[in-house]
Amino acid sequence: MITSLAYLGIKSPNKDEWPDLVTKVWGAQLAEPGPDGSVRVKFDDALWRLQIHPGEQDETAYIGWGVDHEEDLHALLKTLADLGVAAEVGSDELAAERAVNRIITFTDPWGFRHEVTWGQSHIACSFQPSRPISGFVTGQQGLGHVLLLLPDIDQAHEFFGKLGFRLSDKIIVPGRLYARFYHCNARHHTLALGQCPPGVAGLNHLMIQLQSIDDVGLAYELAEEHGVPLTMTLGRHSNDRQFSFYHSTPSSFHVEYGYGGLEVDEEAWVPRVYDRSAIWGHKPHPSGKGRPMGIMHQVP
Structure with missing residues (x-):
């Protein structure tokens, strides 16, 4: 699938x-x-x-x-x-x-x-970065991952499972966070589902992954220099070990700019439950205060 x-x-x-x-x-x-x-x-x-x-x-x-x-x-x-x-x-x-x-x-x-x-169209050797970077992790892992906010992610678990998404793990912080993470290739997760209030759903963020940790650090400095609203500071996630930061975009949703996410060995992978989202960092950034949680819409 x-x-x-x-x-x-x-x-x-x-x-x-x-x-x-x-x-x-x-x-x-x-x-x-x-x-x-x-x-x-x-x-x-x-x-x-x-x-x-x-x-x-x-x-x-x-x-x-x-x-x-x-x-x-x-x-x-x-x-x-x-x-x-x-x-x-x-x-x-x-x-x-x-x-x-x-x-x-x-x-x-x-x-x-x-x-x-x-059959997505590609032109060999056509990518030309706009500034010196090592490049993005794409290929068979695709663009990256998206996190969707849904009012009932346990119900959604069965739906997306039928489409080919397999559970990588969960993060449960009582009263604060409940999220499920799914892989469909070697990337730790291509789809994440986060619990949100009834009646609404939304796109919280897109993750794009770099091939070098220095690309992430430099982008963090450039985001500050160009006035891009940072929403989460640099940090490393507990479940996929991604080193990243988050920023708001001009269109309400967020982007996670990261490096070093775990890859799944399908035969040996065992889903786990984590009680925190970060090993360190990923603190709310002052410039993100008051920003929307994503592009939200009413559930039909």
């Missing part, structure tokens, strides 16, 4: 604020704009992996997943039908817009639009 996070699409009235963040802080590459003037971002040889469309308000437009084989899309259609979820085969025009060969679309019970794709 699903084996990677292929891309992410956002709508935002602040799309024109993105290029400076992408180039001056992340070191990623701006691709050619989309047909609607969207900002497209490259992290590797894929034509693009993040797209910020113009919109009247911040919105999670779509979450794009990848499968390894074209036949997996047919199997996924049957699985979704068994779950009572209506899915559609996307048009050739939509596939071309997303720079993939085949695509299916569906909306989950919490109102997120998902696009599952096969």
Whole structure:
């Protein structure tokens, strides 16, 4: 079934604020704009992996997943039908817009639009970072991970498990945090689910991973220099051991910029439960005070 996070699409009235963040802080590459003037971002040889469309308000437009084989899309259609979820085969025009060969679309019970794709277009040796960096960890591990806020992550556990996500571990801090983490490739988690109040759901953050710890430290300094609102200080997570920091984006959700996350050995991995989110660091940063927890929407 699903084996990677292929891309992410956002709508935002602040799309024109993105290029400076992408180039001056992340070191990623701006691709050619989309047909609607969207900002497209490259992290590797894929034509693009993040797209910020113009919109009247911040919105999670779509979450794009990848499968390894074209036949997996047919199997996924049957699985979704068994779950009572209506899915559609996307048009050739939509596939071309997303720079993939085949695509299916569906909306989950919490109102997120998902696009599952096969045949993402790549151009060899086309990635050119906007500043000197070691590069991003992508390839078979995909773009990174997303954390979705849902009102009942135990219910969601069964749903996403049917799509190919396997539990890596949980973090439970009574009264403060309940989260589940899922892998679908070697990356410790490609999908994370965090508990939020009833009636709403949202995209909390996207994680992008670097190949060098120094890339993360330098980006932290550059974020401060360019006035990017930091939300969590440098720290190391307890479960995936990622060394990272968090910042707010111009479009309400957050980005985790990290290095050194654990990789899963599927045959030997045993899920665990942790009672804290960080071994050290990851303290709330003053500049993040009052920032939204993510792009939130009402659950249908």
